[in-house]
Amino acid sequence: MTADTGPALYGREAELAAVSQLLSPLPEPVAAERVVRVAGGPGEGRSALLDRAARDFPGEAHVVGAARRQVPWSGARALFTALAPSGAAACRAARLARGPDGIATALAACLAGRGPVLLCLDDFPLWDAHSRAAFAAHWRAPGARGAARVGWLVASAPGRPLPASDTAPLVRLPRLGRASARALLDDAGGGRAGNAVAERLLDEAAGHPGVLVEAVRRLAPGVLAGTAPLPGTLVDDDVLGAVYGGLLAALPVDGRRLLCVVARACGAPDSSGRASEDPDRTDVGTALARARSLRVPIETLDGLVAAGLLHRHGDALAFPDPFLRRAAAAGHGDRVHDRRDRRPTRDRSGTDRAVASPALTGPPDIPASSALTATSALPSSPAHLSSSALPGSPASPAVPSSSALPGSSALPGRAALPDRHERHRADRLGPPPSVRARSAAARGRALVTRGFAALAGGPVMDAHEAFLQAAKVLRDREPAEAADARFLAMEAAWAAGDVGACLAALDLAPAVPGTERAFADGLRAALTVRPDRARTPLSAVVAVGAVRDEPRLLLRAGSAALVLGDVTAAARLHGRALARARAEQRSSLLPRILEHLAYAELRAGRYARAGHTAGEGLRAARATGQLNSAAHQHAVLALVASVTGEGPSVAEHAERALAIGRPHGLAQAVTLAEWALARAELGSGLAAQAAARLAPLVRPGPYGGHFALRMLAVPCFVEAAVASGRAAEARAATEEYARWAGFGIDRPAPAQLARCRALVAHHGEETSRWFGEALRRHDDGGNDFERARTLFAYGAWLRRRRRPSEARGPLRDALVTFERAAAEGWARQARAELRATGAPGTRPPDPSALAGLTPQQLRIARLVADGATNQEIADRLSLSARTVDHHLRGVYARLQLRSRVELSALVAASGTGTGSGTGTVDPGRGPRAQRAPNTWVQ
Incomplete structure (x- = not known):
């Protein structure tokens, strides 16, 4: 090996010749640039091949590898800077122009008047995403691209696909033949390997240059020479x-x-x-x-x-x-982070780099979530992906390629161990600053990993504490990672419903730039109920997401859109994030994205789509072991089922959400599940139960519901409270809801506020006026289900005011919408109201509905069908009249009936008949079925 010939390269003559032949037309003008791809496994000599090809190229050649710290356009900047002093300006021009034209213009500016140039891009898939996308588009562009006499040699390892042109020729690096491997062995061992040892090494290494050289490097001189006993395996797991x-x-x-x-x-x-x-x-x-x-x-x-x-x-x-x-x-x-494996590798600049471990930097697919505040609500928490330096993200610093290991090229000398005195002095002085810095970063990243584990399947406040500690440890050494840890801490506090902890986590360092700062400022303003100050920064975040396709930016933009109340934009942005995550195979990110997308669809009133998305998200959460995300998915599915009237499904999903949410402190999931149960009860006519369940959820303070969901549940509570005689509580909740609706960040809120005011109004004219206002507001609200609920409430009020002909129109419109949304519980109530108005053509209840009654309720229903009064039933069953009245209310509510006549007809149609041993009825008084019904409906 000499300075002129470069490193020795064993067994790669055929590949070098193929590369040379493919690039040979470059000296002549050609119609398009040449792109040649090189693929080789770890230790097989990709970097050495690129170095040799550059050295042998007759014209100008440059070899550029992945940047140590990846930021947007870092790869393009490094390449253009190597080409010309004005490379930074050319990179800026390419970035502004975007697409293939930007790269072509920058190349033309850097290579004007120069001969053929070979550009060798090593470890290209590890470059930053912006540079990869720009160069890939440039290579795929048809025809001449400005600098026609440019050749590209693009290298990658298996598992890192090459984004170069699909039609570009591919040169693969095979294993070495026996003769080439023996020559490499002699070079690596300095000719000291004994024959028996050499044969075993060649057999076990099987022609792999990196494995062969690493095995030689690890053997003691006596073992290599054959004078000491050989171990059982020369190519062991450490090699x-x-x-x-x-x-x-x-x-x-x-x-x-x-x-x-x-x-x-x-x-x-x-x-x-x-x-x-x-x-x-x-x-x-x-x-x-x-x-x-x-x-x-x-x-x-x-x-x-x-x-x-x-x-x-x-x-x-x-x-x-x-x-x-x-x-x-x-x-x-x-185990790459293990101390015995942390041998520094040397990059092209001569700087030592230690191999970093994902076990310390956290999982690569970080489950982001969406941002909601006291002025909006979601079943999950704010998106925390904020920095390109986030560990494990596609733009994070990549692990050095093991193809740079010696073996197929120059063989560096073995580093000498320090003598006894040097080691003793190092022990007394402690580790050098670089080691201490790495240790602090390792501790911080280990805390981040611990936080991820708790956030995925443990108590979320444990995750909050771990992320906060990580932020403190990383603050001085890795400020970007520290900021990410603070966003993660806020996500955990959000899931727990702790506003103070969210604000503490948002106390970011002033160095946090751009979108991250705007996102943090917007969330802080929203958490402190200052939506006027939140609107501008969050709108800027949404605007960034509209033009970018990175999942972390799309998630953040979708979160900001939900905070602003723009559920249409939120659904669109989360849908794009889902597509990108699937394309990049980031499976552990899917549950969070699907959760947010389902909730956006739910808030937009698209319940069928929300249920489908949440079901898919639940499967993804189970597959990736994210129990906390599964709890949120169950809660969303319970909310969907509460609309469709599937009572058993509501109870099942809510129970599963509560089983995980309560022990893990998931205030969001718990609130959503309780809300779903209450809405199902209200849809079944059990207003008193619904009001009792909702009252704690809408109460402010630490023992109430989740701060971001409280106001959204108020309309449901007002409706249940009015129906169950809790009018004073309903009026107080309505006034608080009016202040919140005034912020203008929830599109259906004005219409629902008008409905609440109609329900709590004292006078008939006031009620009618507010119902009319609510229906006008619903035309702009975009939620057909809520509009149908207003129509139903209005129609029921008109019927109770003995205006049946006016009530039929709103009730029919409500029934059609409920049936279209598959909201069967609400549709049953609308049919019962229509029957009570005397509307023809309404379907009677199904006699099989009697099977849903309790045994006591069924006995009372049969006695009513026999004509018994409440007091007669009480005497027969040894109950009080009040208890009979309570059971009868439940019967009417469950069967959606309004009179004893309807109940008698239903019992007769069921086949169970009357005269079921219920005792005698005074024949002189006649049946009591014609009396006014003793129900809560007037």
Whole structure:
């Protein structure tokens, strides 16, 4: 190896020739730029091949790798700066122009008047997203693109797809032949390897240059020479961890865990009990069964297959690389941070870089949630993704590629260990500042990981404390990550319903820039009930989301739209975020996005779509083990079922939400579930029960409902309170609701306020005027179900005022809307009201509805059908008349009946008949069925 020839490159002559041939037309004018892709696994020499190709290129050549700290356009800036002193200005021009024209213009500015240029982009999938998208669009653009005499050599490892042109030729790096591997071994071992040791090394390394060199490096001189006993395995798990750890650690957490499950299932008996003959192959059913038993999501399997890390042949899964299978089975992707594996690697600038661990930086798919405040409500909390430096995000600093390991190129000398005196002095002085800084960052990231675990499936205030501590630890060293931790702390406090903790977490450092600052300012203003100050910054966040396609920005923009009351924009933005998350296979982000999308649909009155979305979100939450998100999904499904009148479904989903929400402190999920139960009771005519359940939810203070949902439940409470005789409470709640509605951030609020005022009005003219105002307001509210509820309340009021002909129109309109929304409970009430007005054609109750009565209620119903009075029934059943009256109210409410005549007809139609042993009735007095009904309806 000399300064002229560069590093030795063993066994890559054919690949170098192929690259040279593909790029050879560059010296002549051509119609389009040349793009050649290079793919090689960890340690197989991609970086060395790029260096050699650049050195051999007859013209100007530049090699540019991924930036250490990824920020938007950092890759493009590094490339253009390497091309010309004016590269920064060219990068700005490309950024402003956007698309392929921007890159073409910048290249033309940097390469004007120069000969052919070869641009080698190493580890291109690890570049920032903005640069990747711009260059990929430039390569795919047809025809000449400005700088025609430019060649591109783009390199990537398996698992990191190349976004270059699909038609660009691909050069793969195979394993070395025996002769080339022996030459590499002699170079790596300095010719000191004994013959027997060399043969074993060549056999176990199987032509993999990185594995071969790493195994040689780890052998003691005596073992390498053959004078000391050899270990059982020369290529052990530590060797494979050093080579493949970077690739595994760069995978998403879900993908890494699933890859480990599949690797450990290889060689095991398949689902039919047959033993596998191939240690690198397993049955799909066996692997997925193990994944489910360990609560590992299986949705990422397709992503692993698409990335080439797994091959699927029918019902079999196979590892194309046996070394990758062994490394994955050993779990090296989760142990890269181990001290013995934290060997610094050297980047092109000569700066030492330590391999970082995802176990310390947190999961890559951070479940974001949406922002709601005291002026709006959602079933989840504010989106916290705020910085490109967020650990694990696509724009976060990438783990260095293990292809940079020695083996196929220059072999660096082995670092000498410090002598005894140096080690003793280091012990006395303590670790150097760089080590202390890394330790602080590691502690902070470990706290973030702990917070994620609690946020996903534990007490949310535990997550709040962990995130706050992480923010304190990271504040000086990693301010961007500290800001993200504070957003996460606010999310946890939001889920717990603690306004003070939310505001404390939003106390961000002044250095937080742009959208993050606007989002924080808007949330702080909304939390302190200052919507006028929240509107401007949150509108800016929505505007950013309208032109960007990054999931974290879309989530934040959708959250801001919900705070502003724009549910249409919120649904659109969360729908785009869902599409992006699916495209990027970020499975652990899906439950939160689906939760927010379902709630946006729910608030817009699209209940069928909300139920479908929440069901999908519940499946995603279960697959990823996010119990707290599952509780929110159950609560949303309970709210949907409370509209559709599916009583058992409401109870089931609400019970499951409460079972998780109460012990984990999820005030949001608990409030939503209780609200759903109350609305179902109100829809079934059980107004007193609904009012009793809703009263604590609308009460202010620490023992009330969630602060962001309290006002949204007030209209329901007012309706139930008026029907159950709690008029004073209803009027007080209406006045508070009026102040909140005045903020103008909830579109249906003015119409619902007018309905509440109609319900609590003292005079008939005032009631009629407020109902008319409510119906006019509903034309702008956009929620057909709430409009139908107003029509129903208005029609019922008209009927009680003995104006049946006027009542039929509103009641018919309400019935049609309820039936269209599948709100069967509300439709039953509307039909009963219509029957009470004498409207022809209304369907009578189904006789099978009697099966829903309790045994005591059924006995009382039969006695009523026999003509008995309440006092006669009380004497017969040894009850008080008041108890009989209470049971009879429940019968009328459950069966949606208005008179004893209807109840007698229903009992007769059911086949149970009268004269069921109910005792005697005075024949002289005749049946009592014609008496006025003793019900709560007048």
